[in-house]
Amino acid sequence: xxxxxxxxxxxxxxxxxxVDTDQIVPARYLYRNRSDGFADTLFRDMRFDPQGREDGSFxxxxxxxxxxxxxxTLDNFGCGSSREHAVWALNDAGFRAVIAVSFGxxxxxxxxxxGLLPIVLEEHEVMHLLxxxxxxxxxxxxDLESQRVTLPNGTCFSFEIDSAARENxxxxxxxxxxxxxxxxxxxxxxxxxxxRHPWSR
Amino acid sequence: xxGGRTLFEKIWDAHEITVSENGESLLYVDRHFxxxxxxxxxxxxxxxxxxxxxxxxxxxxxDHYVPTRNGLEGLPxxxxxxxxxxxxxxxxxxxxxxxxxxHHNQGIVHVIGPELGLTxxxxxxxxxxxxTSTHGALGAFAFGVGASEVAHVLATQTIWQxxxxxxxxxxxxxxxxxxxxxxxxxxxxxxxxxxxxTGHVIEYSGSGIEALSMEGRLTLCNxxxxxxxRAGLIAPDTKTVAYLKGKxxxxxxxxxxxxxxxxxxxxxxxxxAFDRDVRIDTGDISxxxxxxxxxxxxxxxxxxxxxxxGEPDAERRARMIRALDYMDLxxxxxxxxxxxxxxxxxxCTNSRIEDLRAVAEILKGHKTKIPAMVxxxxxxxxxxxxxxxxxxxFVEAGVEWRDPGCSMCVAMNGVDVVGPGERCASTSNxxxxxxxxxxxxxxxxxxxxxxxxxxxxxxxxxxxxxxxGA
Numbered sequence: 243x244x245x246x247x248x249x250x251x252x253x254x255x256x257x258x259x260x261v262d263t264d265q266i267v268p269a270r271y272l273y274r275n276r277s278d279g280f281a282d283t284l285f286r287d288m289r290f291d292p293q294g295r296e297d298g299s300f301x302x303x304x305x306x307x308x309x310x311x312x313x314x315t316l317d318n319f320g321c322g323s324s325r326e327h328a329v330w331a332l333n334d335a336g337f338r339a340v341i342a343v344s345f346g347x348x349x350x351x352x353x354x355x356x357g358l359l360p361i362v363l364e365e366h367e368v369m370h371l372l373x374x375x376x377x378x379x380x381x382x383x384x385d386l387e388s389q390r391v392t393l394p395n396g397t398c399f400s401f402e403i404d405s406a407a408r409e410n411x412x413x414x415x416x417x418x419x420x421x422x423x424x425x426x427x428x429x430x431x432x433x434x435x436x437x438r439h440p441w442s443r
Numbered sequence: 444x445x446g447g448r449t450l451f452e453k454i455w456d457a458h459e460i461t462v463s464e465n466g467e468s469l470l471y472v473d474r475h476f477x478x479x480x481x482x483x484x485x486x487x488x489x490x491x492x493x494x495x496x497x498x499x500x501x502x503x504x505x506d507h508y509v510p511t512r513n514g515l516e517g518l519p520x521x522x523x524x525x526x527x528x529x530x531x532x533x534x535x536x537x538x539x540x541x542x543x544x545x546h547h548n549q550g551i552v553h554v555i556g557p558e559l560g561l562t563x564x565x566x567x568x569x570x571x572x573x574x575t576s577t578h579g580a581l582g583a584f585a586f587g588v589g590a591s592e593v594a595h596v597l598a599t600q601t602i603w604q605x606x607x608x609x610x611x612x613x614x615x616x617x618x619x620x621x622x623x624x625x626x627x628x629x630x631x632x633x634x635x636x637x638x639x640x641t642g643h644v645i646e647y648s649g650s651g652i653e654a655l656s657m658e659g660r661l662t663l664c665n666x667x668x669x670x671x672x673r674a675g676l677i678a679p680d681t682k683t684v685a686y687l688k689g690k691x692x693x694x695x696x697x698x699x700x701x702x703x704x705x706x707x708x709x710x711x712x713x714x715x716a717f718d719r720d721v722r723i724d725t726g727d728i729s730x731x732x733x734x735x736x737x738x739x740x741x742x743x744x745x746x747x748x749x750x751x752x753g754e755p756d757a758e759r760r761a762r763m764i765r766a767l768d769y770m771d772l773x774x775x776x777x778x779x780x781x782x783x784x785x786x787x788x789x790x791c792t793n794s795r796i797e798d799l800r801a802v803a804e805i806l807k808g809h810k811t812k813i814p815a816m817v818x819x820x821x822x823x824x825x826x827x828x829x830x831x832x833x834x835x836x837f838v839e840a841g842v843e844w845r846d847p848g849c850s851m852c853v854a855m856n857g858v859d860v861v862g863p864g865e866r867c868a869s870t871s872n873x874x875x876x877x878x879x880x881x882x883x884x885x886x887x888x889x890x891x892x893x894x895x896x897x898x899x900x901x902x903x904x905x906x907x908x909x910x911x912g913a
Contacts (some may be wrong), residue, residue: 259700259762260637260737264875268783269855273508276483287877292510292863316758318638321671322875324573326589344638347607348573350589355591370623404605405465417591418493421599424461424469428601431460435471440459440701441563441694 243357245414249338249384251311254301255375261315262322263349267331269323277381280327306379311343313340313370314382329356339384341391343368354407357414359386368397383432386412447712449609450617450678451568451644454584454709457596458471458567458638460601467603473594473672474561474583475501476552477539480528481510484571484593485537493598495537502561502597503534505543506551507855511818511845515544520857535657537597546574548691550821552579553791557661560690564679566705569596574791575674576667576874581687582679582709607673608718611711615650621906623801625870626891628666629650629731631723633741641671643719646711651725654678657686658797659666666872667790669738678710730905732778733887735766736876742778743767743901744892744904751773770884771864775853775871776824778902782887784865786811786874787898788890789818789845790852793870796827799891803833804910806840812900816843817892818850818859842897861885868896 267281271283296303302310313332319342320328329352332340339359352362361384363371374380374393383392388407392398410417421428436443447573448456460469477484481503488495495501508518508526518524527544534541542548549554553574556562564582569575571593578585588602596602614627632639645667655663660677667675686705687693694702729743740763743747751763751774767774772781788802790792797851802817817837819825825847828834834844852871861867861883870893876887889895891905898908 243774257761259758260739262737262873262875263876264873268877269853269883270857273482273522277487287881306873318641321641322668322873324571324589325480325586326591330590341610344641346545346638346671347641348589351592352589355589393881399562404467406463406467406603406605406897409465416491416593417603418491418598420600421469421595421603425599427461428469428471428599430488432469432600435457439702439705440566441698442566 243416246338246357246359247377248387249311249425251357251381252309252379253314253371253375253382254304254307254310255372256301256315256386257337257372258311258388259316263320263325263328264322266320266328269324272325272327276330280331284331284335295382296320302372304333311336311338312382313337314344314368315340317343319345321346324348325367326352326356329358337371341368341371354410355417357411359384359411361391361401361403363391363399363401372424390421402410447715447716449711450582450646450709451584451609451673451676452715454565454567455606463889463895469601469603470598472569472596472602472866473500473566474568476556477503477530477534477593478552478572479505479526480838481571481593482526482529482533484590484597485533487590488597488665493594495539495597497600498538501539501597502531502540503545504549504552504555505530505542507848507853509544509848510856511848511859513848514671518856524857537674547663547822550823551791551794551829552850554794554820554824555667557581557657558690558821560687560693563681563702569602573668576664576672577661577665577791579664579667579674579676581658581683582677582706584674584676584805586674590789606775609641610645610672611655611717611720611910612645612721613649613725614647614723614725615649616651618654618728619728621891621909622728623889624655624662626728626731627725628663629733629738629741629887630728631683632666632738633722634723634733635670637669637739640667640672643672644674644676645672646676648678649788651884653680656797658795661795661885663818666738668824670897671870679706684810691704710781716891730889730892732892732902733874734770734772735763736769736874738872738874739768740750740766740804740874743903744778746772746778748772748778749778777903780901781866782901783813783868783896785813785817785861785867786893787867787869787871787894788816790871791820791849792872793890794818794820794824796814796824798870799824799828799833801891802894803836805891806842806898806903807836809898811841811897813897815841815897816845816851818845819847851879852879868893868902
């Protein structure tokens, strides 16, 4: 997993709430292998009509949107299905951070596992960013170390993030490797736990 | 901290192996389920050179991609068929017990876990599927995870989690005639919103919950995720114990007695504090149906499609206008006047024997006006329904009786799909745009309402059929 420290890049806005993971990646693409890539499936049915024609009004089809590394959106982004493909599609399309009013819990965990930084800001701060990016392709700077999102004019917003997620993202660390160093602790716990709960054996 | 602990806190504490410096807990996993959408997790596990730590704690079943008629021939697409077969290959390679396509225990993962006694009170249970919240109906802390976390559980039998907040939803009072667990949960999501419980574990309590059957409780907990909840939870009681006794994988002998004694301690202490408390009078709930593209877009079936102009919040208003456009509905249209093209009865929400009995009760002696299918949740449900003769009632009413799987809820097998622009009355859990097929329009409802809708050809209050049939 690539470490995430500072992201300076083009931001695009998706001014919608409750964007579920079925919208992010339709279920008909889920059988692909991870190595096949999911960039072309991202927001597929919002970006293209059934004949494959691009909807020019969709923000991700706009000028310079293919350069975008930061997505700005509203509340409950990534609600619904647990499909990690939603995060993979954003990764594969070049996104490194998503700024939203709130996230679905499973999506947020999946993002942490894949070096995609989910940032929660206050609604008025998100609306400020959306107004900024709607005027045309705009660059933002996201700094995980200092936990700040900065606009080109110097305006900046601080964000909170779970400290474990922050550390793993900064280091690009996989959880499995960290857990494997605790195997003795796990073995000891398991023996005691199964002694108390033998029906779980 | 003073005061008692909630049920959730008791289960969490019992499974906490260690807490990291930054406050995350490493939790022990009692039970893990996998399905035919787990191949990427195995890919990840194997690429990293890990093995499965405790294969006997994981069980597999084929559900997402399986065909629901004509055997494997009913799955023409080779890539989807490969997913069904890959589950069995992955399971075999790692010594994991698997109920593959055609196995007598096969079915939707959230139906088979409880019915086989693999889901037990007090368990910490995970699965790479968001509707894992279902299993909370038995008093297990159960939640959905992504592929990376599946790989982590396979490799270590543990999972890292930040402790969620707690929320108690109390449903007191008697449910009216024709009001089911599905109506209760749709009503609740309509009330608190699709993100209303994000970051929380919901514990359901009150006389309205105690009165529910296990099937009803499974329906209720199943859709907790549609309010954003990490999990739904109901304290085990005598119904839970009676339900589990004698199930295939439930404990027996001394283990059973020991387990039952432990399960009796799994309740929230009377002085336990919850981060949030919500109260609902069960008597206020009507048969409920959705009009839009989020489960929170729920109204009583006797109501009309709401008018966005009456919505003060601009973002919410824009969302409603988009949903109405997608659904091709006009504000003020009575819900009962909406004609539908097909009916789907099934899914991890409503495909259990009690659901099928409710459907049969409405369909008996009637013919459906529109195409309808009933997809049982598992081979066990299918056999039970056939032993009761429910299948004959369905077929005589003109309804297709299928084989178990996720089918048209998620439209992943490539054949059980709602066509573009078609309107489907569905007992499933998500009315998201494109969920049941590209440009498909979904109205979520109870099995009874779906059956009555199949007979009428339009959305209808099931209480009318129940009165007429009485």
